[in-house]
Amino acid sequence: MDFVGSVVSGVAALTQTMEDGRTQMVGLLLPSDFAGRPGRDSAAYDVVATTDLVMCCFRKKPFEKMMAETPHIAQRLLQMTLDELDAAREWMLVLGRKTAREKIASLLTIIARRDASLQLHGMAGTLKFTLPLTREAMADYLGLTLETVSRQISALKRDKVIFLEGKRIITIPNFTRLLEEAGDDNDGGMLA
Amino acid sequence: MDFVGSVVSGVAALTQTMEDGRTQMVGLLLPSDFAGRPGRDSAAYDVVATTDLVMCCFRKKPFEKMMAETPHIAQRLLQMTLDELDAAREWMLVLGRKTAREKIASLLTIIARRDASLQLHGMAGTLKFTLPLTREAMADYLGLTLETVSRQISALKRDKVIFLEGKRIITIPNFTRLLEEAGDDNDGGMLA
DNA sequence: CGTATTATTGACCACTTTCAAAGTGAGTGG
DNA sequence: CCACTCACTTTGAAAGTGGTCAATAATACG
Secondary structure, eight states: OOEEEEEEESOEEEEEEOTTSOEEEEEEEOTTOEEOOTTOOOOOSEEEESSOOEEEEEEHHHHHHHHHHOHHHHHHHHHHHHHHHHHHHHHHHHHHHOOHHHHHHHHHHHHHHHHHHHHTOOSSSOEEEEOOSOHHHHHHHHTSOHHHHHHHHHHHHHTTSOEEETTTEEEESOHHHHHHHTTOOSOTTTTO | OOEEEEEEESOEEEEEEOTTSOEEEEEEEOTTOEEOOTTOOOOOSEEEESSOOEEEEEEHHHHHHHHHHOHHHHHHHHHHHHHHHHHHHHHHHHHHHOOHHHHHHHHHHHHHHHHHHHHTOOSSSOEEEEOOSOHHHHHHHHTSOHHHHHHHHHHHHHTTSOEEETTTEEEESOHHHHHHHTTOOOOTTTTO
């Protein structure tokens, strides 16, 4: 990886894989997210696009030079890295302590929020968005099997927490209900 | 949290807790680790000492001032944060995809490595160290119950991967064997 | 259309959890 | 000094969640 850059549209995944093939997604790059590690040469993870993807890239060397010259940029980058760290740690709670159903609900919550902020509309009323991940990618993100993902999505549909059009388009009639299902009773004041 | 600082001796844990009491450790602060988030006021997690703890602290305000004036420090901090991010992501693989036995072995691996680098000896031959965590703290780190932790430690002992003196002092006769048990067949060149 | 990929569903099984009981050990006070 | 207590740990049996294997269905694509 000789580049750094940020996602313009589409979705990419950072994944780690064990020798026997078990894989875990360790980061999800949605539009506006930054990728790459200034000051590092090692590519610690695999980065794979899960949809068509447009990124805005810079060669790493000039970018690092700019960083050294502009303290403000290093500061900004530190803030973004701290945000990523927060996201990773929140995800550790999901992976370690939530049930399969809660995991699915948590993922939908994240995607819904990101989509809402991108579309510049709030979280009130019904939300509708396209899942940018296959069931398998969701499973890799959640530490589940794709069968379990499928079953839990069916269960959430049966319980009317979500509605599906086709396999990818999801409607959420009541976001608060989804948050409850995620075990995140607290809505974090994001209902704005 | 009006301080930042680094651990001199002892161990502290960063934990996140759900309303119903389920808790997940999201970071382990061992000697030489840094704690605190320059530029942030929110304390996103609980920080609890799990042993007697000595830290070297700075008030956050003057520290941030120093950071703004000394670009080198911001750079260093970014590197440390990237390291933490790597550690968090490695842990996501553990939480999401490893079995209980592999999880225990992975944790022992980390503690053994940290202890070795602190004691300034390599990973060859037999290693011996004190577990700085209760079974419950280990369970919270690994996303398991304390009973499962206890059972798996007993199993590793039965299989002679580890030896115990009392409940806290662990001897590892063959580190490579432990790595295999952790599912990390690759030793990362740390055998030095 | 036919083939390949992705998704759903079912039956069965394994691993981890839950609930419960008993064991260990350090520290305290009689 | 010993018995008592409390926290921590170990162990067992039963139950449950998610995994595995397998068949079927839906969708995309040539």
